[in-house]
Amino acid sequence: xxxxDTFKSAYxxxxxxxxxxxxxxLGIIIGxxxxxxxxxxxxxxxxxxxxxxxxxSSHLIEVYPTGFEKFGRTLxxxxxxDYEAVLKLTTVKDVAPVIFIREKVSVGTEEISxxxxxTTHHFFSNYSLKLRDGRILNDSDFKGARSVAVLxxxxxxxxxxxxxxxxxxxxxxxxxxxxxxxMDTVGSALLQDLDSFVYVPFTTARAQTGxxxxxxMTMKATIEDDALAMADVTSLLRQRHGIENPDNNYDKDDFxxxxxxxxxxxxxxxxxxxxAFIGLIAGISLIVGGIGIMNIMLVSVTxxxxxxxxxxxxGATRQDIMRQFLIEAVALTxxxxxxxIIGGAVIGAVLTAxxxxxxxxxxxxxxxxxxxxxxxxxxxxxxxxxIVPARKAADLSPMEAIRWEG
Amino acid sequence: MPxxxxxxxxxxxxxxxxxxxxxxxxxxTAVLHGINLTIHEEEFISIMGPSGSGKSTLMHILGFLDQxxxxxxxxxxxxxxxxxxxxxxxxxATRVSFVFQAFNLLPRTSVLDNxxxxxxxxxxxPASERIDRSMEAIRAVDLTDRALYYTNQxxxxxxxxxxxxxxxxxxxxxxxxxxxxxNLDSTSGNQVMEVLQNLHEQGGRTIILVTxxxxxxxxxxRIIHLKDGLVDSDVQSFKRISAKTNNTLEK
Numbered sequence: 001x002x003x004x005d006t007f008k009s010a011y012x013x014x015x016x017x018x019x020x021x022x023x024x025x026l027g028i029i030i031g032x033x034x035x036x037x038x039x040x041x042x043x044x045x046x047x048x049x050x051x052x053x054x055x056x057s058s059h060l061i062e063v064y065p066t067g068f069e070k071f072g073r074t075l076x077x078x079x080x081x082d083y084e085a086v087l088k089l090t091t092v093k094d095v096a097p098v099i100f101i102r103e104k105v106s107v108g109t110e111e112i113s114x115x116x117x118x119t120t121h122h123f124f125s126n127y128s129l130k131l132r133d134g135r136i137l138n139d140s141d142f143k144g145a146r147s148v149a150v151l152x153x154x155x156x157x158x159x160x161x162x163x164x165x166x167x168x169x170x171x172x173x174x175x176x177x178x179x180x181x182x183m184d185t186v187g188s189a190l191l192q193d194l195d196s197f198v199y200v201p202f203t204t205a206r207a208q209t210g211x212x213x214x215x216x217m218t219m220k221a222t223i224e225d226d227a228l229a230m231a232d233v234t235s236l237l238r239q240r241h242g243i244e245n246p247d248n249n250y251d252k253d254d255f256x257x258x259x260x261x262x263x264x265x266x267x268x269x270x271x272x273x274x275x276a277f278i279g280l281i282a283g284i285s286l287i288v289g290g291i292g293i294m295n296i297m298l299v300s301v302t303x304x305x306x307x308x309x310x311x312x313x314x315g316a317t318r319q320d321i322m323r324q325f326l327i328e329a330v331a332l333t334x335x336x337x338x339x340x341i342i343g344g345a346v347i348g349a350v351l352t353a354x355x356x357x358x359x360x361x362x363x364x365x366x367x368x369x370x371x372x373x374x375x376x377x378x379x380x381x382x383x384x385x386x387i388v389p390a391r392k393a394a395d396l397s398p399m400e401a402i403r404w405e406g
Numbered sequence: 407m408p409x410x411x412x413x414x415x416x417x418x419x420x421x422x423x424x425x426x427x428x429x430x431x432x433x434x435t436a437v438l439h440g441i442n443l444t445i446h447e448e449e450f451i452s453i454m455g456p457s458g459s460g461k462s463t464l465m466h467i468l469g470f471l472d473q474x475x476x477x478x479x480x481x482x483x484x485x486x487x488x489x490x491x492x493x494x495x496x497x498x499a500t501r502v503s504f505v506f507q508a509f510n511l512l513p514r515t516s517v518l519d520n521x522x523x524x525x526x527x528x529x530x531x532p533a534s535e536r537i538d539r540s541m542e543a544i545r546a547v548d549l550t551d552r553a554l555y556y557t558n559q560x561x562x563x564x565x566x567x568x569x570x571x572x573x574x575x576x577x578x579x580x581x582x583x584x585x586x587x588x589n590l591d592s593t594s595g596n597q598v599m600e601v602l603q604n605l606h607e608q609g610g611r612t613i614i615l616v617t618x619x620x621x622x623x624x625x626x627x628r629i630i631h632l633k634d635g636l637v638d639s640d641v642q643s644f645k646r647i648s649a650k651t652n653n654t655l656e657k
Contacts, residue, residue, distance in 0.1 A: 002533065005526045016514040310510050313471055314572075315499020315527035317492050398498070399471040402510065 001320040010327040013307075017300075024296045025336035028382065031289020032340030032374040033347075035282040039370035040348040042278040045355075046271030048362040053264050060126055060260040061092060061230055063237070064216035067254050076213040077241065077254035080206075083217060085240060091229040095219040096122035099205040103173030105198055107159045114155050116172060116198045118205020124183075126218045129194065134166045134181035137201050145203035149177035153185040154195035172200070175208055226259040233257050279370065286374055290381040297385035301393075302404055308393040309401025321394040322387070329386025330379070337375045416483025418579060418612060419445040419468055425476035426463050426635075437463045439635040440477065445614065447579070450606040452615045452623035452643075455632035462584055464632065465616045469502050469582040470494050482579075499527045503573035507585035509565045511557040511572075517544060518553045521571045528576055543571040546609075547601050563594020570601055580612040581605070587622055592654035599625050600649035621656035625649060 014021045063086075065075035083097045099118035104111050117123065124136050132153065141148050149170060156165045156179075165179045177200060186194045205211075221229035234257050238245055245252045308321055345366055352364040393401050426438040437460045445451060455461045466472040467479065470486070479486045481497070489497070503524070511520050521540040525531055531539065544553050547567035557565055566586055573581045583602060587595035603625055605611045617623050624647040631638040649655075 001526055005533075009526065012512075012515060012519065016512065306510075307512070310512075311523075311527070312495065313469075313498060313504055313510075314524040315495055315576075317495040317527070320495075320527060397472050399466045402471075402506075 001316070001323075003323075006320070006323045006327055009324045010331060013324070013328055014331065020296060020300050021332060024293055024332050024382075025339070027289040027292030027296065028333055028336030028378045029289075029340040029343060030292070031286040032337050032378050033344035034285040034289075035279075035374035036341050036344030036367070036371050037348050038278045038282040038285075039275065039367040040345065040365060041351055042271075042275040043365045043367050044348065044352050044362055046268075046275060047365055048355075048359075049267050049271060050264060051363070052360070053260060053267055058260070059221040059226055059229075060218060061221055061226065061233065061257060062216060062218050062259075063233060063255055063257045065213070065254060066250075066256045075254075078214040078217065078237075079212070080214065082237060082240060083214060085236060086217070086219065086233060089232055089236060091221060091223050091232040092219040093222050094122040094126055095217060096120050096126055097202055097214045097217045098123065099202060099209060099211050100215040101172060101200070101205050101209055105155070105159065106171045107168070110159050112155065112158050112196070114152070114196050114198045115193070116200065116205070118200050118202045118209075120202050123199070123218060126220055127194070129186070130184040132182045132184040133164075134179070136181050136183075137199060141201040142203050145207055146201060147175060147177045147204060148180045148201065150181040150183060150199040151179055152183050152195045152197040152199075155198050156182045158196070170198075172198070173208065177204075221259070226261045230257045230259050282370070282374075286377055290377065293378075293381050294385045297389065301389040304389065305393040305396070305401050305404040308390065309396065309398045309404065312394070312398040312401065318394045321390060325387055325390035326383075329382045332386070333379050333382030336382075337378045340378070341371055341375065416480070417444045418447045418449075418482060419443065420478075420480040420483075421468075422478040422480075423476070424464070424467065424474050424479060426460070426467060426472070427475045437635055438467075438474070441632075441635075441637060443630070443637065443640075445580075445612070447612050448606075448610050449628060450603075450613045450615075450626045452617060452626035452629045453632060454617060454620070454623045454629055455638070456618060459632040460635040461616045461618075461632045465582050465584055465614065468614065469504055469580075470498050471504070495527070496529060499524065499529060500576060501579045503576060503578040503581045505566070505569050505573050505581065505583040505586045507588040509557075509562075509569050509589070511565055511568055513558045514556055516554050517549060517557060517560070517568050517571075520557055520568055521575050524572060524576045531576070539575055540571075543575040544568075546574060546605070547571045561594065562590050563597050566590060566594070566598050567601060570598070570605075574605070580614060583613065583615045585617055586615070587617070587619075587655060590655075592656070595622070595655035596649050596652055599655060603649050621647065 063078065065077040067075055067077065080097070083095065086092065086095050096119050101116040101118060103116065104113050105116065119137070120142055121137050121139070134150070136150055137148070140146070149172070151159065151165060159165065159170060160168065165182060168179050169176050170179060219233070223229055237255055238253065241254060243252060243254070250256060311321060348366070349364045352362040355362045393404070396404070421441050421443045424438055424441040425436070427434050427436045441464060453461045453465060463472070467474050481501070512523070518537070518540055521543055522536050525536045525539065541550070541553065544550055547570050549564060549567055549571065552560060552564060557568055560568065586598055586602070590598060599622065602613055602615070606613050615623070615626055623629050624643055624645060627643055627646065628641070629643050630640045
């Protein structure tokens with residue numbers, strides 16, 4: 001039998017039993033498709049979360065006071081002198097001190113209770129916050145302790161609605177501030193509440209609250225290794241606070257430094273676990289799909305056995321039969337696998353695109369290992385259940401095969 | 407479609423003490439108990455007998471669809487017992503053809519593709535001749551206008567004629583027909599018998615027919631009766647029926 005005839009026979013057999021072929025492929029499509037879809041979407045969202053954390057926080061270091069909070073008093077271990085000392089370090093830059101003002105903010109009758117940060121312009125760059133309108137806090141605001149405020153996107157909306165807040169006055173506690181800038185929306189689910197923040201100059205906040213210490217401070221490492229820069233800051237502060245702590249027992253410190261890269265690592269670990277879990281579920285659906293293929297193939301064994309008997313009666317050799325069934329099984333699994341891969345990828349791309357509309361850019365990552373292992377598994381199942389029965393049937397005498405009752 | 411003569415000295419089919427048993431779970435069911443038979447070219451033979459007499463089993467062995475358990479089967483003087491699988495496949499592809507009671511056509515496949523099917527497995531007929539040969543065989547059973555129909559769109563009688571065309575297309579030495587009218591009404595049964603008789607009388611083809619109906623068997627020239635796995639009688643048909651002069655098949 002010519003090879004082209006074998007292909008033609010396989011094609012005829014597939015198209016003549018359309019329902020059987022479609023059902024067989026359906027198992028493969030669903031199995032392969034769900035693995036590709038779920039693992040890819042899982043990886044995409046893992047990437048998304050990492051991007052989020054990294055985008056606003058590369059080399060970011062935060063230092064905040066620790067210890068027991070006493071009644072009516074915030075923790076006071078980080079002094080302004082500490083800030084001046086950290087400024088002199090070469091391993092960190094853009095140090096931004098922060099004082100919280102615990103007051104309400106109002107415009108006319110509109111009143112909100114946002115987080116109010118007294119800080120410097122470095123704060124905005126440290127967290128990659130973007131300006132929408134006006135300007136951010138600057139050096140002369142700091143030096144002059146001016147009564148100016150920058151509003152987060154949501155805070156501006158809550159206070160001014162559709163009106164332009166710039167050059168308008170807001171009241172924070174007993175003091176009036178002039179709005180000089182509005183920040184852009186952060187546009188991410190993770191960092192949403194940054195949108196409702198209100199920012200004023202550090203010096204102004206210090207004057208209004210009378211606070212002699214920092215609520216916390218942020219800075220950026222100037223060297224590649226965030227941990228080294230963090231160690232520098234930590235040892236400086238321990239020395240200034242008179243703390244002997246060679247074995248890094250954080251309970252002995254009255255402050256704590258942390259870097260965003262630590263957070264990235266945690267997110268990465270969680271994401272990996274999540275992907276593995278999703279992969280497991282998808283793997284189960286692949287097995288279910290495989291069982292589906294197996295069922296269809298086993299159900300059609302009787303019919304196929306008779307067809308094989310007929311073909312043998314008409315002069316087909318064992319090799320002719322095996323080749324035809326091999327081509328049939330490969331064609332069905334390849335076609336089903338391809339549709340499954342494309343379908344899974346398209347649905348995944350659509351899902352991430354839809355998600356991007358709500359939570360900011362979600363990249364679509366097609367998981368190649370998932371794709372290959374799913375396709376490989378589908379091929380193995382298709383070949384196994386396509387060829388093993390054919391092989392058995394081809395070993396029968398033509399008459400035994402034609403009369404096969406299953 | 408006239409038969410090309412391929413005469414040799416040895417008879418076409420010769421069996422000596424042919425036995426066949428089926429085995430299932432250590433239970434042996436003997437069907438043939440020693441058949442001795444000689445069939446020459448250009449014969450038209452009916453093998454008759456009640457169900458269970460072994461007539462179908464005998465035909466399957468003669469048609470290379472099954473193997474005897476014991477005894478000799480010589481085809482054109484060649485012993486068949488030692489033939490390999492591929493040699494047997496080659497004989498099925500070139501020398502013998504089958505017409506089954508249940509037609510055994512591929513469904514949702516055209517008449518032409520069904521008739522052409524044996525040519526795909528034929529070792530010598532070139533691909534370029536397939537369509538011409540198939541159309542000629544289809545013409546011989548008078549179904550030219552149905553050549554592109556799916557087989558499942560045809561009546562039972564037409565389907566059996568497609569099966570005959572498929573048996574004819576490889577120009578075999580012998581055509582076996584296993585109860586070819588068994589699933590047909592008397593009118594289409596008669597048409598099928600007419601086609602077979604024509605193939606024998608005008609085409610000079612060797613035809614071996616298995617049936618349990620006297621009226622069908624009487625279309626042949628020689629009638630072999632089987633009983634309990636043995637040849638009971640082997641006679642020339644004394645009152646031969648011509649399908650051409652009848653409209654229906656007596657049942």
